Amino acid sequence: MTTSARYPAFRRIKQLCVSSFALGAWLLASAAAANESDLPKGHFALPEEGNMVGEVYTVSAGQEDTLLDIARAHNVGYEEIRMANPDVSIWVPGEGTEVTIPSQFILPDEPRTGIVINVAELRLYYYPEVGEGETPMVETYPIGIGRDAFDTPLGVTKTTMRLENPAWYPPASIRREAAERGDPPPAVVPPGPDNPLGKYAILLDIPGYLIHGTNQPDGIGMRASRGCIRMHPEDIESIFWRVPVGTKVNIIDAPIKVGWSSTGGAYIQAFTATDEQAFGMQTLLEVVSLIEAHEQEGRSIDYELVSNVLEKANGQIVPLN
Known part of the structure; x- marks a missing residue:
C-alpha cells in the first residue's frame, strides 16, 4: 500500500491548513535527521536527560x-x-x-510507550514505535474529556479497532434527554458533518469508549464529552493510521507534574484534578518526593512558591530553582 493510500491527510492537506499535524507520519520517518524546529507542532524528540x-x-x-x-x-x-x-x-x-x-x-511520569492520556491536563501523549537507529519521539495533542457525571474512566487499556467514517448510535441516555426536550435523535447518525464522532474513531477495550474526532472542535481542551476522548479532526487523522490495534492506552489523572530539564533545573506544574480527593493525596506525595530529591542535592525548597502553584492550579510551569 502506498504512503498516500495509507495516510489520507496527504490528499487533503489544503483543507487542513489550520495545522501541520497531519504531516507527522511522513516527518516522523526522517525525524532522526531532522531538527526539532522542522517537526510539526507537538512533535518532539524524547530528551536524553530530564522529562x-x-x-x-x-x-x-x-x-x-x-x-x-x-x-x-x-x-x-x-x-x-x-x-x-x-x-x-x-x-x-x-x-x-x-x-x-x-x-x-x-512528560507524564509513566512508561513512555503507546498512548498516555492525562485527564487532569486535558492532553494525550503518543509514543510511536521506532526502528533501530531511529530517534524516540513523543507527540502530544490537546483533547476533550468527560464532563461532570460522565468522567473519562481511568486505568490501562488498549486499542481494539479503527473505524473510518463511523456511524454514531446515540446511547439511551442521550435519546432520553433529547426526547424530554422534544427533539428525539435518530437511532443512528450516518457519517457526515452532523456526526459527533468525526471521520475517524479508535475503539478502546472499555465498552462504549473511544478516541475520536469531532464536529465541534471548539470543545477540544474542555471537559465536555460523555466520557470519550475527543481530538481535533486533523489530530486524530494524523495518528489514526499509525496507532496499531492493540496499542497500550494508559489513562491517568495526574494534576501535579514535576519537571527536570536537561540542564538540571527543576519545575512544577499543577492542574485542577477531576477527583479532588485524589488531588489532595497526590499533592502530599509529590511535594514530599520533590523536597526529598532537592534535599539530597543540597538545594532549598521555596515552600510558599510550591503552595502558591498548587493553589492556583493554572497549568503554568514554574521553576523551583
Missing part, C-alpha cells in the same frame, strides 16, 4: 483571529490557552495582541 520538551513562546493575533483559532493552530486546547492568557478576550483578542502559547510540556 521536559518544547518551549513557551508568543505570537501576535490577527484581525480576524479568536483565541481558539490561535490555540488550534498551535496545538493548544481551550483551557490551556485561556489559563496562559487570562486577560485576553477569547473571541476578540484584537489585532496585534501578544498571545502566549504554552507549548512546553512535562
